Amino acid sequence: MDYILNGFIRAFQLIISLNKELYEVIFLSIGVALISTTIISVIFIPIGLKLGLRKFKGEVFFARTIFSLMGIPSVVVGLVVALVLSRNSVFGFLQLLYTPTAIIIAQSFLILPLCLSLTYTLSRSKARKINRVGKILGGKRKDRLFLILFELKDELLIIVITCFSRAITEVGAVMIVGGNLKGSTRVMTTSISMLNSMGDYSTGIALGIILLGITFLINNFIYVHKIEVNN
Amino acid sequence: MKKDIKIIDLKKAFNRKDVLNIPELTFKNGGISYLVGENGAGKSTLLNILAKIDKEYQGKVEDSFIDNEISLVDANPYMLKGNVYKNIEYPLKIRKRENIDESMTALLDIFNLKTLKNKEASKLSSGETQKVAIVRALSFSPKLLMLDEPTSNLDKTAKLELIDILEKYNQKGNTIIVVTHDHGFFENLKGEKIVLEKCKNRIKEEFKI
Numbered sequence: 001m002d003y004i005l006n007g008f009i010r011a012f013q014l015i016i017s018l019n020k021e022l023y024e025v026i027f028l029s030i031g032v033a034l035i036s037t038t039i040i041s042v043i044f045i046p047i048g049l050k051l052g053l054r055k056f057k058g059e060v061f062f063a064r065t066i067f068s069l070m071g072i073p074s075v076v077v078g079l080v081v082a083l084v085l086s087r088n089s090v091f092g093f094l095q096l097l098y099t100p101t102a103i104i105i106a107q108s109f110l111i112l113p114l115c116l117s118l119t120y121t122l123s124r125s126k127a128r129k130i131n132r133v134g135k136i137l138g139g140k141r142k143d144r145l146f147l148i149l150f151e152l153k154d155e156l157l158i159i160v161i162t163c164f165s166r167a168i169t170e171v172g173a174v175m176i177v178g179g180n181l182k183g184s185t186r187v188m189t190t191s192i193s194m195l196n197s198m199g200d201y202s203t204g205i206a207l208g209i210i211l212l213g214i215t216f217l218i219n220n221f222i223y224v225h226k227i228e229v230n231n
Numbered sequence: 232m233k234k235d236i237k238i239i240d241l242k243k244a245f246n247r248k249d250v251l252n253i254p255e256l257t258f259k260n261g262g263i264s265y266l267v268g269e270n271g272a273g274k275s276t277l278l279n280i281l282a283k284i285d286k287e288y289q290g291k292v293e294d295s296f297i298d299n300e301i302s303l304v305d306a307n308p309y310m311l312k313g314n315v316y317k318n319i320e321y322p323l324k325i326r327k328r329e330n331i332d333e334s335m336t337a338l339l340d341i342f343n344l345k346t347l348k349n350k351e352a353s354k355l356s357s358g359e360t361q362k363v364a365i366v367r368a369l370s371f372s373p374k375l376l377m378l379d380e381p382t383s384n385l386d387k388t389a390k391l392e393l394i395d396i397l398e399k400y401n402q403k404g405n406t407i408i409v410v411t412h413d414h415g416f417f418e419n420l421k422g423e424k425i426v427l428e429k430c431k432n433r434i435k436e437e438f439k440i
Contacts, residue, residue, distance in 0.1 A: 130309065132305075132309070136282065136284065137322040137367065138298060138299045138302070138371065147321075
């Protein structure tokens, strides 16, 4: 048990001493998760809202598909992205495999169904009502769009944070497409996995504490915000 | 001067079941019309069509109102986020009306809503919600006002207040269409009564391969 206690002590030492390598890993993790979340949110939140507002053929099939894709194993996503980006494949000429961009692509594909399905569900349950009120009160298309975004801003923020939380805690796909290269594609989750294999528990625990802290803060924020929204 | 609303051969179906089948119907401009009928007769559906929210139907609906001049109050109105003031102010804001503050003060005064103006809309009682929704619908002075079961959550005093408001509003030449089961309502406010009969929900012919 000593090594766990020592791990905690060493962890705090690393955090306080502003260890360069540790913080590089932290910032890269936050950076790639932020970029993938931003890309997916900007593209798929409007699409999800738009799809939820109208009735269309194949609606049930679409809903079933995106909900099913929410449970897709991350290693499968990683494998597909790695295959597509590998040297001899379609996008091999871009030389993106084992780069932070590859991690962003994998995370983006991973959180896409989450973002789309949550936004679509929200749109169906609430945006339709808001759109109707906007129409009834004489709002033009632009007025109604702003009204929907304003009315649902809290719920949409929760969706964005949920996607970020999913992206930053991801390990399987990131390990496959990033390769956990020191100083290049090493993020918190892949580092923890590697450090555990190496028996370097102190640094592993340090990263674990930080990752736990970030996810705890995010989930706590979501929980408090959800209560506020429900009230 | 607006023309009468004329409905010619209006048909509407949901899931291959007819919910509306009106060969001919006219709503007089500047008049008060009551739509009555049993549940499922298509009263609310007709209001949606007249409000130009539902455009998927067969037949003709001829009127001279533009979207901006029509207002509809749902049976269960949705309140926007924020307080009562923000809700009533919204239609005026999107129309970029001048002197909104003055108009709002007058509206809140006329409808006795001064005490509620800072109350969160989500915390209103069902009766208060209905009242605020009616005021919100009237705030921009629509030429055609439609109300779906407006008295379902109102007490006797509020009902009489509403009748008084609608009477004054109608005297200005505006058209009112009300869906209601409340006999007391249309006994106090004279208008034309239109009974919608429930469609025989015929299933259209199916072709089996």
